[in-house]
Amino acid sequence: MNPENFKMIATTFKGLEKVLHREVAQLGGQKPKALIRAVEFYGDKGFLYKANLKLSTAVRILKPIAHLRNIKTVASLYNKIYDIPWEKFFHSRKRIFFNVSGELNSIPHTHFISQKVKDAIADRFRNRFGNRPDVDKTHPQVVVNLHLFKDQIAVSLDASGSPLFKRGYREQTGYAPLNEVMAAGLIRLARWNGDTHLIDPMTGSGTLPIEGALQAADIPPNIFREEFAFMHWHDFDPDLYRTIRKSLLDRIKEPSDLIKIIGYDNNPEMIKIARKNAENAGVDAFVELETKDFFDTRKIPGPVTLLFNPPYDKRLSVKNKETFYNKIVAHLNEKFPLSKVWLLTPEPLNRFFGKKPMASFKLTNGKIPVFFAGYETDI
Ligand SMILES: C[S@@+](CC[C@H](N)C(=O)[O-])C[C@H]1O[C@@H](n2cnc3c(N)ncnc32)[C@H](O)[C@@H]1O
Numbered sequence: 001m002n003p004e005n006f007k008m009i010a011t012t013f014k015g016l017e018k019v020l021h022r023e024v025a026q027l028g029g030q031k032p033k034a035l036i037r038a039v040e041f042y043g044d045k046g047f048l049y050k051a052n053l054k055l056s057t058a059v060r061i062l063k064p065i066a067h068l069r070n071i072k073t074v075a076s077l078y079n080k081i082y083d084i085p086w087e088k089f090f091h092s093r094k095r096i097f098f099n100v101s102g103e104l105n106s107i108p109h110t111h112f113i114s115q116k117v118k119d120a121i122a123d124r125f126r127n128r129f130g131n132r133p134d135v136d137k138t139h140p141q142v143v144v145n146l147h148l149f150k151d152q153i154a155v156s157l158d159a160s161g162s163p164l165f166k167r168g169y170r171e172q173t174g175y176a177p178l179n180e181v182m183a184a185g186l187i188r189l190a191r192w193n194g195d196t197h198l199i200d201p202m203t204g205s206g207t208l209p210i211e212g213a214l215q216a217a218d219i220p221p222n223i224f225r226e227e228f229a230f231m232h233w234h235d236f237d238p239d240l241y242r243t244i245r246k247s248l249l250d251r252i253k254e255p256s257d258l259i260k261i262i263g264y265d266n267n268p269e270m271i272k273i274a275r276k277n278a279e280n281a282g283v284d285a286f287v288e289l290e291t292k293d294f295f296d297t298r299k300i301p302g303p304v305t306l307l308f309n310p311p312y313d314k315r316l317s318v319k320n321k322e323t324f325y326n327k328i329v330a331h332l333n334e335k336f337p338l339s340k341v342w343l344l345t346p347e348p349l350n351r352f353f354g355k356k357p358m359a360s361f362k363l364t365n366g367k368i369p370v371f372f373a374g375y376e377t378d379i
Pocket of ligand 1: 173
């Protein structure tokens with residue numbers, strides 16, 4: 001392995017570990033290993049930049065810098081954090097923030113722990129340079145990630161800063177929009193690879209067709225972001241970053257004009273928002289967005305891929321769930337024969353389709369447990 005390689009951890013949502021693992025391996029990450037809600041891999045600094053720009057199903061990319069053991073008292077917590085050579089990584093004047101997950105056996109209060117960590121880092125900088133980083137929750141430049149477990153702390157620098165689902169293309173959303181990373185993950189779980197039309201007939205703010213178009217054209221989902229936390233590290237190499245970014249831009253391709261990516265919604269306001277978002281993402285040329293009621297769509301002889309999240313009981317008022325799902329499935333069978341339909345719903349729809357799904361996954365959408373399942377429509 002390249003001696004400049006180091007370990008990185010890409011975090012994701014529950015259920016997307018395998019698709020993220022596949023993405024990391026395809027991009028060239030070394031020794032990828034799926035963990036719980038994360039994938040570990042090795043690569044060099046250029047790969048760290050590439051991972052941030054290109055991985056569509058990663059929420060953040062972490063660079064582990066220390067693994068602390070035997071943290072049984074507040075003093076040991078303070079001392080071990082103080083001993084990390086923070087000044088090697090970033091300047092004392094950077095604005096800093098902390099993300100803490102997990103728990104310590106001996107010190108139960110997460111807020112208190114991050115307070116102590118902040119004190120130890122601030123004291124180290126002050127003792128050496130006479131000044132210290134300011135804590136800034138809303139616009140931090142450096143983000144320190146602490147994962148607590150029993151009497152151990154995995155300390156990492158968060159290379160992304162604001163999470164990678166903040167792609168920057170979505171100015172406005174509707175009710176219950178899908179998270180961008182979740183949308184990218186659903187398309188990958190469905191294994192749509194640009195070989196059929198992709199239709200989201202209840203598209204809301206257009207997240208699914210936009211992420212589909214980004215994948216079909218090989219556009220790095222975070223190419224428009226202007227800031228990542230790694231840009232505030234001492235070792236940031238702007239020339240290398242520009243080279244990596246350009247090499248990804250050079251790989252963008254025109255998707256086949258035989259394949260359509262379509263989003264419908266019966267609310268014209270949503271279509272207006274979706275169009276603006278598609279324009280911001282640079283994919284308006286290959287996404288068709290139209291105001292249309294799903295139940296008025298004309299027959300499309302298959303095979304096509306439909307992928308959507310209909311309004312939920314809890315989040316949107318669907319008066320009669322049974323009738324609604326029955327109507328959706330009947331319309332799918334009648335108008336989209338010989339096709340694949342992937343649905344994200346709070347419960348599996350096997351009884352409405354009268355068959356088992358081709359594949360099904362348990363996921364969490366926001367905080368709601370959901371099923372993502374793919375069915376074949378009737379001939
Ligand atoms: C849960 S939201 C979809 C969110 C979307 N995936 C996003 O990321 O913004 C469901 C959408 O279905 C639309 N909708 C509900 N009934 C519809 C129908 N009969 N035909 C078309 N769209 C419909 C709603 O207007 C709403 O925007």
